[in-house]
Amino acid sequence: MTAVGHTGHSRNAADPRADRGSAAGGESPGDGTRDYVELRGVGKTFTHGRQSRQILDDVTFSVREGEFCAIVGASGCGKSSILRVIDGLLEPDTGSVRVDGQDITGPNSQIGLVFQQFNLLPWKTVQENIMFGLESLKLSKAVKRERCQHWMSVVGLEEWSGHYPHQLSGGMQQRVSLARTMAREPSLVLMDEPFGALDALTRRFLQQEVVRLWQEGKRTGILVTHDIEEGLLLADRIFVMSANPGRIAAVVDVPFKHPRDEALQATAEFAQMKEHIWHLLTAEISKSSPYVRMRNEPSGG
Amino acid sequence: MNRVAASRARSTTSARTGVTPAARSRARNRKVLLWSLRLGTVAVVLAAWEIMAASVGEDLLPSLGSVVSDGIPALFTEGYAAEFGQTLIRMLIGFAIACAIALPAGALMGASKLWADILTPYAYGIYMAPRPALLPLLILTFGAGATFGIVMVLLFAVFFPLINTAKGVSEVVNGPLYEMTKSLQVSRRRVLFAVLIPGSLPYVLAGIRLGLGMAFNGILLAELWTAYSTGGLLEAMISYHQLPEYFALAGLIGLTAVASYSLFGVFERRVRRKRGMAVTGAFGEAS
Numbered sequence: 148m149t150a151v152g153h154t155g156h157s158r159n160a161a162d163p164r165a166d167r168g169s170a171a172g173g174e175s176p177g178d179g180t181r182d183y184v185e186l187r188g189v190g191k192t193f194t195h196g197r198q199s200r201q202i203l204d205d206v207t208f209s210v211r212e213g214e215f216c217a218i219v220g221a222s223g224c225g226k227s228s229i230l231r232v233i234d235g236l237l238e239p240d241t242g243s244v245r246v247d248g249q250d251i252t253g254p255n256s257q258i259g260l261v262f263q264q265f266n267l268l269p270w271k272t273v274q275e276n277i278m279f280g281l282e283s284l285k286l287s288k289a290v291k292r293e294r295c296q297h298w299m300s301v302v303g304l305e306e307w308s309g310h311y312p313h314q315l316s317g318g319m320q321q322r323v324s325l326a327r328t329m330a331r332e333p334s335l336v337l338m339d340e341p342f343g344a345l346d347a348l349t350r351r352f353l354q355q356e357v358v359r360l361w362q363e364g365k366r367t368g369i370l371v372t373h374d375i376e377e378g379l380l381l382a383d384r385i386f387v388m389s390a391n392p393g394r395i396a397a398v399v400d401v402p403f404k405h406p407r408d409e410a411l412q413a414t415a416e417f418a419q420m421k422e423h424i425w426h427l428l429t430a431e432i433s434k435s436s437p438y439v440r441m442r443n444e445p446s447g448g
Numbered sequence: 449m450n451r452v453a454a455s456r457a458r459s460t461t462s463a464r465t466g467v468t469p470a471a472r473s474r475a476r477n478r479k480v481l482l483w484s485l486r487l488g489t490v491a492v493v494l495a496a497w498e499i500m501a502a503s504v505g506e507d508l509l510p511s512l513g514s515v516v517s518d519g520i521p522a523l524f525t526e527g528y529a530a531e532f533g534q535t536l537i538r539m540l541i542g543f544a545i546a547c548a549i550a551l552p553a554g555a556l557m558g559a560s561k562l563w564a565d566i567l568t569p570y571a572y573g574i575y576m577a578p579r580p581a582l583l584p585l586l587i588l589t590f591g592a593g594a595t596f597g598i599v600m601v602l603l604f605a606v607f608f609p610l611i612n613t614a615k616g617v618s619e620v621v622n623g624p625l626y627e628m629t630k631s632l633q634v635s636r637r638r639v640l641f642a643v644l645i646p647g648s649l650p651y652v653l654a655g656i657r658l659g660l661g662m663a664f665n666g667i668l669l670a671e672l673w674t675a676y677s678t679g680g681l682l683e684a685m686i687s688y689h690q691l692p693e694y695f696a697l698a699g700l701i702g703l704t705a706v707a708s709y710s711l712f713g714v715f716e717r718r719v720r721r722k723r724g725m726a727v728t729g730a731f732g733e734a735s
Contacts (some may be wrong), residue, residue, distance in 0.1 A: 234631055254633050266628040270646045270723035279642065283633040331632075 183212040183367045184233060184335060188242035190392075191228055202228050204392035206242070210384075215361055215368040217382035219375055219424065220431075225393025226371040227263075230337045233369070234260045246335055256284060259333035263340040265320040267312040273323050274299065274308040280327035298326040302356070318349035325353075329360065338370045342377065354380060358405060375424045379417060380407045387424060389431035397427050510691045519696025528681055528697050535678040536704070538594055539667040542601025546659060549602075550609035551652065557610075558617025558648070575607040583673055592674040597667050604666030605659040612655025616648030623647075646723060653716040660712060664705045 189206040192199050202225040210216050218226045231237040233244055235253040244251040246258060267276050274295060281291040299305045302322040312320050321341060328336060338357075342350040358381060361368060372378055378385045382401055389396040401420070403411055411417050494512060501511040510519070523529040557564040557571075579600070590596040620626055625647060629639045671679025678701070685694035 236627060236630055254631050256633060260631045262624065262628060264624055266624045268625065268643065268646075271642075279634075280632050282638060283635065327632075 180212045182209040183214075183247055184210040184369065185245045186229070186233070186242065187245075189229070189232055189239045189244060190241035191225070191232065191237065191239050201392040203232070203239070204394055206393065206395055208386055208395050208398070210367060210369060212367055213365050214383050215370070215381060216384045216386060217370045217372055217378035218386045218388055219372060219378045219428065220388030220393070221390055221428065222373060224388045224390035226373075226388055227339050228393070230260060230339050230369065230371055233335075234258050234337055236260075256331065257333055258335045258337065259328035259331050261321075261324055261328045261336065261338045261341045263343050265312070265317075265324045265344075267320055267323055267327075269312050272309050272311055273304055273315070276312070276323055277327045277330055280330055284331060294330045294332070298330040301329070301360070302326045316349070317345050318353060321345060321349075321353060322356075325357075325360075329364075334366055336366055336368045338368065340371055340373065342374075343372075350377075355406075357381065358407075362405065375421050375428070376412065378424070379403070379420055380412070385424060387427045387431070396431050399424055399427075506691070507689070510695060514692040515695045515699070517692075519692035519694075519699075522690075522693045523696055523700060526693070528678075528693065529700065531681060532678050532697065532700060532704075535597075535667055535671060538597045538677075539601050539663050542598040542667065543605050543660065543663040545598070546602045546605040546663070547609050547656060550606045550655070550659070551613050554610045554613025554652075554655075555617050555644075555648075557614035558619075559621050564614065564618075571607060571610050574603060579603060579669075580673075587674065593676060596674060597670040597676065600670035601663045601666040604669075605663040608658035608662060609652070609655040612651045612658070613648065616651025616655075617644060619651070620644050620647035649723070650716075650720060653712075653719065657709065657712045657716060661705070661709055664701075664708075668701065 186209070187207050189203055190201070191203040192201045194200075206225075206229060218229060220226050228237060232239050233246065233251065235251045235255055235258070238252075246255065249255075251258075268279060271279060277295045277298060278291060281294060284291070286294075296305070299308055302325060304319065304322055304326070307315060307319065312323070315323070321344075325341070341357075342353055345353065354377065370378070370381060379401055385399040385401060386395050387397040387399065388394065399420070403417070497509070498512055501509040506514060553567060557567050582603075586599060587596055590599050620643060625643055626639070629643055634642070668679060671677050672682065673679070675683050678697070682694060682697060685691070685697065
């Protein structure tokens with residue numbers, strides 16, 4: 148049973164205060180602001196032929212306006228499915244999803260999703276890919292061009308505007324993907340393991356970029372990651388997910404102020420938080436994996 | 449561009465593509481080696497031909513000299529090349545009809561599981577059916593002339609464009625790019641022209657290229673079976689022992705087929721390169 152308590156500690160997801168952020172009296176991002184994203188009892192089952200598998204079960208949580216949250220869990224626990232449900236790409240079998248007070252029934256121009264695999268069009272240049280992201284918006288060409296130029300500049304790719312994705316590194320491609328999403332100026336940004344395919348150095352650089360963009364733009368964000376450190380470096384709150392089926396098992400408030408740099412990563416408090424979340428995760432994995440339970444049981448008995 | 453500017457351009461790294469002079473030189477050397485090997489192989493084959501012709505005699509295998517001096521001029525003086533031109537036209541008509549059927553049907557199969565389930569058995573049926581066994585029925589239905597040839601081309605050539613188009617469209621529709629367009633709320637029309645068509649194009653072009661090869665097979669089989677047009681000429685040349693003319697015409701047919709296939713391959717690679725896609729070799733290998 149996870150502890151209920153002050154900022155920096157985790158709460159059991161069943162605690163009625165679990166989706167209202169930190170304990171009363173503490174300063175935390177978005178304190179006093181409304182819930183911008185609300186998931187209530189969301190469930191999803193995938194059927195393939197005669198086999199079905201429940202991916203999500205009774206997922207309930209909220210994200211406040213202006214908050215940046217992370218969902219951390221093992222591979223296959225349904226983290227990406229949650230993002231797709233919020234983005235309207237997947238319809239939940241049970242429960243409801245509301246963003247900015249509106250029920251989500253399909254993709255929405257106020258929501259942007261950054262994919263793990265960049266998903267750039269190989270036959271379009273950097274500039275064309277970003278412009279492609281703006282096509283569905285009812286904006287004048289001049290405004291679209293201006294936004295495209297602005298975001299290419301923000302991610303540092305103006306000199307590469309005429310290049311194709313295959314001429315760019317992985318980090319550069321992810322920057323294009325980020326620019327394409329951000330150029331739409333969504334009020335809610337969803338990121339599905341956006342740095343998973345990148346090397347450590349590029350990942351760190353882009354993490355810092357994301358934090359900078361966040362602090363400038365004051366958007367609401369949800370990041371899905373299997374990297375606990377990434378969650379601690381970026382997020383205000385971390386939702387720990389169990390698997391088989393996916394549920395929110397615990398909520399952890401992250402007490403550290405931005406900027407969160409390498410010096411923070413070297414502190415005991417950071418290590419403690421990481422260890423705590425790790426234990427939460429492994430406890431969930433043990434519950435859902437008979438193999439792990441058998442391996443952890445004392446032999447001979 | 450004058451010589452000085454051209455030389456300067458060759459000795460500097462391209463700002464557009466980032467290709468260095470060393471990489472350009474390596475690519476040039478590779479091309480020289482490749483063409484040397486190709487021409488060398490042809491030279492070896494021709495040398496083997498001459499040796500065999502000398503050993504078995506002109507009655508069985510004409511020498512290269514006979515083919516060049518007697519066979520090739522006959523292609524033009526006797527109208528054989530013109531007749532082959534007519535065959536090519538019929539082949540292209542049949543191939544155009546095959547593509548006109550295959551591409552939309554393939555797109556439908558790729559986009560809809562229902563249509564894939566309905567049409568796939570027919571597609572594989574056409575491919576697997578022993579066409580020589582169907583020839584008498586087809587001749588009874590379409591006669592033994594031009595129409596029969598066109599129908600044979602259709603039957604031979606329709607499979608690869610159909611299946612490849614279905615595969616290409618399916619890859620896009622079921623892939624991450626399609627999900628991205630849904631997330632960005634891109635209209636269906638834009639998805640078709642900006643994503644589906646360019647995304648499936650490599651598969652479609654590969655299917656057309658393979659279908660073109662099958663089209664050559666189809667028209668020649670049809671005309672040989674019915675002794676019509678070019679097929680009839682080839683049969684007559686064998687019957688009357690006009691071997692230099694026979695090999696000249698067969699060589700023309702073979703060269704035309706290879707040239708068509710290669711030219712289409714060049715076009716295919718250019719389209720892919722222009723669209724920033726990976727360029728593959730003739731058999732799909734990385735290039």
